[in-house]
Amino acid sequence: MSEIMTVEPRTKLGKIHNRRLRDEGRLPAILYGHGETPVSLSVSTAQFAAALRHGAKVVDLQGAVKQKALVQSLAWDTFRKNVLHIDFLRVSADEKVSVEIPVDLKGDAPGLNNGGILEHQLHMVEIEVDPAHMPDRLHASVANLQLGGSIYAGDITDLPAGAKLITPADAVLVNCIQPAGEPEPEEAVLGAGEPEVIGKDEEEADSESKAE
Template sequence: MSDTLQATRRDATGSRASRKLRAEGIVPAVLYGHKEEPQSLGLQAKELRKALAHKAKVIELAGDASGQAVVQAIQWDTFHRHLLHIDLLRVSKGEKVHVTVPLEIKGDAAGANEGGVVSMVVDHLELEAAPASIPEVLHIDVTELHLGGNLTAGQISDLPEGATLLTDESTVVITCVPPAGAPKLDGVAEEAGAPEVIGEKKEEDDE
């Protein structure tokens, strides 16, 4: 699902003009792609924040720019409170685009009950997908993840139909390891002397 935002053309560019727009509640934006000239636009900050809160990947533009666009990059202030700038990529119906989708853990790992700590090594995947099928998040099921195990990008089955995984399938995304300071799991018991077998006849000393 896409959110519709009203776009207004920006004639003035540069830091000073951008600061003035932000003071008026407008976020500077650039729309590019399809071998067309980039367009400098302004989007209402309130509506844009609402769309991003929905984790929207595709935005429907109206006003001085129309059509669908995919969010490519977002610039925030130091404290992640104010939107400074956003880059948008033009897309057409049926066209596949390169996107980054966040990962979200689903379920309770078996390894957690074995004393392990589940860690997310990679928090997103790169996909190529049609705009309409771009998911907000990708879920990775960890219920069968045991202590000492890991899950790779290629094991994620939550990909939308028709999407292509661009991240290397062998990339480790989730691990379950012993907590810090715990003894290492080597799986090898210390070598010990051979146990005495009950009833085994012992060699008699020579008389």
Template sequence: MSDLLEVTARSVTGTQACQKLRQEGHVPAVLYGHGETCVDLSVRRDAVEAMVRHGSKTVELTGAVKSPALVRELQWNAYGTIPLHIDFLRIDPSEKINVVVPIELRGECPGAKAGGKFKQVLREIDVECTAQTMPEVAVAHVAHLEAGNVLKVKHLELPQGAHATADDEAVVASCLLSNQKLEDATDIGTKATESNDE
């Protein structure tokens, strides 16, 4: 379920007006998309910080505007401590959208302990989903990644209704044997051959 986020309409725009809003504990925002008029808004900073803590990518706007929205962009100050501006994109909850999500490794790679060289090749992935099925992360389970194996996009764990748009055979992570080439590695869960060893 999306977080509820109360927004207030703002009629004054520009650098000085936005700075004043921030001094008063608000974050300037804008809502656009679906061919509708762009709306200038503001949100309480503490509400934005709570949204970030929850890891919300979609929100249900309430108050001056009532609409489901995707957090398209959140700008921060130079230290990454104060939110400066938010771009909201109107969405239909059942509409297919494309988002980029980070790949999260879970588990310990047994192949690395056995002498293989572990490497994460992809760190994020493009996912097609609806607002309701949007994942926070794509999970890569490396607990079965033996030396000589690779973990591919097809092995990523995503919620039902979401799928990666990249090639299923693209390598996410590898654990190669000494002098082994990536193209000679086998899929995760497949016993590696020792043909490269003398």
């Protein structure tokens, strides 16, 4: 799913101008790809934040340029709270792109009723898909996940038609494991608790010497 995003040209470049731009409620961005000249742009911070909340991977740029684009990468601040810069990659409706998509688990795992817990291994998988059919999220069912079992990337149930799973199909998404229990008591040391005979060796040696 793509969202419409209005962009404006960005003529002043550099850290100082980018900081001023962010203070004005806009984010610096660049559009590149397809062998064309990169274009410096800016987009509303609020509009882009809304697109992120919706899980948008592909956007329809309008305004300074008209182009379908993939959100290729984001630069974040130190605390990963605010986006500082956006890289847009030109895409066309008929080409396939590689992108990471979050995976949600569906259902209740029977293994939980037997004392198991879910151990997540992967939260996202990489797929190759055309922009028109790019999903916001993918899903895998845990309805048959028993204690000691696993769900794999190949178990994803809603991969779009024509899409290809890049992540290995045998990559584990989640395990149902037994929680670590209390350590078992150590076995008693053989012979522990028997009274110690002091001087036994000396007495035996003395008796043997008298008998000779």
